Amino acid sequence: MTPRTFKTPITELFGIRHPLICGGMMWLSNADYVGAVVNGGGMGFITPRSFPTLDDFRNELRRCFEITQGGQFGVNLYVSARPEANEQLTRFLDIAIEEGVGFVETAGYSPREFLPRIKDAGIKVIHKCTSLRHAVSAEKAGVDAVIILGAEAGGHPGMQLIGTMVQGAQVPQALSIPVVLAGGMGTGRQLVACLALGAGGMLLASRMIVASEIWAHDDYKRRVAEMxxxxxxxxxxxxxxxxxxxxxxxxxxxxxxxxxxxxxxxxxxxxxxxxxxxxxxxxxxxxxxxxxVGQGGSFADRIEPVEVIFDRIMADAVAARRTIEGTR
Ligand SMILES: Cc1cc2nc3c(=O)[nH]c(=O)nc-3n(C[C@H](O)[C@H](O)[C@H](O)COP(=O)(O)O)c2cc1C
Structure with missing residues (x-):
């Protein structure tokens, strides 16, 4: 297990060893995966819609607390444009609060209407968005941190398709809350680049699909490892x-x-x-x-535990830091 190497506003906000945030992945982000991410020193988010019933979701939260031995983790709330879809989201939030979850990753539409309830419960919110404009309004709305997604990202990279490098050079400068860079990430040298750009960490999703703790069939993971x-x-x-x-x-x-x-x-x-x-x-x-799946999937090369993936990323980050310090 790699010891703590970087202290950033993101490691402090989440109380984690490494500035590695693992974005929620529909169907895949269950207790086994999120628990492994937390035990490996990062932060992960369970996706409530991946479970057939609200009780199944609640049990998954309890199972995750067992895996982390009480260590905190998060829940992903995808805010919809359709109010009827968000009614279900309120129930997910109630359960997360009842079970004592510490963090929420919001995505999609503005989380503004849910923020008072989330904050009253003492939960920290990181909002994921795809433009500087939305990042600025999320900060104004009162979120604790922002994830900014570049065009390379899997899932929904936005309609403007602005590259992660451009987002990274603009968004952290424009906000006074911590920022995580996302989209196409998978290596430690990218983590060092994120920190150099003023972000507090990087987000991984596609890179992690090959993790042993992800329940998907090995044939699917092998395809991601080959892509x-x-x-x-x-x-x-x-x-x-x-x-x-x-x-x-x-x-x-x-x-x-x-x-x-x-x-x-x-x-x-x-x-x-x-x-x-x-x-x-x-x-x-x-x-x-x-x-x-996003372009970051191309950094996945074999099926192995989350902790080993993190170790390799952190070793690469340390090497990259040495390179820019001119000691190699
Ligand atoms: C398989 C998969 C499922 C995803 N499901 C969700 C989801 O349910 N909610 C969400 O907010 N983001 C979801 N995302 C987006 C990721 O959390 C993350 O923002 C994005 O994939 C980052 O880019 P990367 O894949 O290049 O690392 C998903 C991404 C993948 C690859």
């Missing part, structure tokens, strides 16, 4: 909802529909539905559906 940075596609642009996913047969079919100008969601549902992504993880068939 290179060109093996992702941006789909759903036609709906104003860019999504970076695995380059596969299904993504090609979605892109063909978009190229034909088809804008009836029903034509896409059977290709992009979340449930099909779960089946891809379960079966290992990576051509099934459109599983989220």
């Amino acid at each position: 290179d940075a060109a093996d992702t596609r941006i789909i759903m642009t036609i709906f104003g909802d860019n999504s970076r996913v695995m380059a596969n047969e299904t993504a090609d079919r979605v892109l063909a529909l978009e190229a034909d100008g088809v804008d009836d969601f029903e034509a896409y549902r059977g290709l992009v539905a979340g449930e099909i992504q779960r089946q891809a993880y379960e079966s290992g068939d990576w051509n099934l559906g459109t599983p989220s």
Whole structure:
């Protein structure tokens, strides 16, 4: 286990050993994975929608506290544009509060309406967004920290597709709260670059899919371990909802529909539905559906425990720091 190497506003905010934040991943961020992230010295977020019932979600939180032996972790709350979807989010939040969860990662739309309830419970909030403008308004709304996503990111990298390097050179300078850089991350030299840009840490998601503690089929993980940075596609642009996913047969079919100008969601549902992504993880068939993955997946090279991935990242960070200090 790598000892503490960097002290930053993010390690202090979360009380963690390394400035490594692991973004919530639908279907994958369960107690085993998030618990391993916390035990490895980082911070992770359980995704409530990954569980069939509210009771299952609650049990997952309890199981995570067992794995971390009471160590704190987080919950991911994806704020929707649809008020009916956010009713469920309020119930997720109630359960997180009842179970004593310490951190929340919000994403999607503004978390403003949920902040009073979250803050009253003493929970710290890190909001994930894709533009400087949204980062500034999240700070004004009262979040404790911001994750800024660049175009390289898996999942929803935003419609403007601004690169992580540009976000990194702008957002930390513009805010007075801690910032985490995200999108395409996977190495320690990138962590050092994040810190040099004024961020307090980096966020990993796609890089972590190969972790032993992730329940997905090994065939799926092997595909991620083999992929290179060109093996992702941006789909759903036609709906104003860019999504970076695995380059596969299904993504090609979605892109063909978009190229034909088809804008009836029903034509896409059977290709992009979340449930099909779960089946891809379960079966290992990576051509099934459109599983989220970003360019950072190209840094994944083998299936191994979270702690080993963190050790390699931190060793790389130490080497990168020596390089810029001119001691090598
Ligand atoms: C498989 C997968 C599932 C994801 N699910 C969610 C999610 O449920 N909620 C969320 O806020 N972000 C989700 N994301 C986005 C990540 O938390 C993170 O913001 C993004 O992937 C960072 O970029 P990277 O993949 O290049 O590291 C997902 C990403 C991946 C790869």
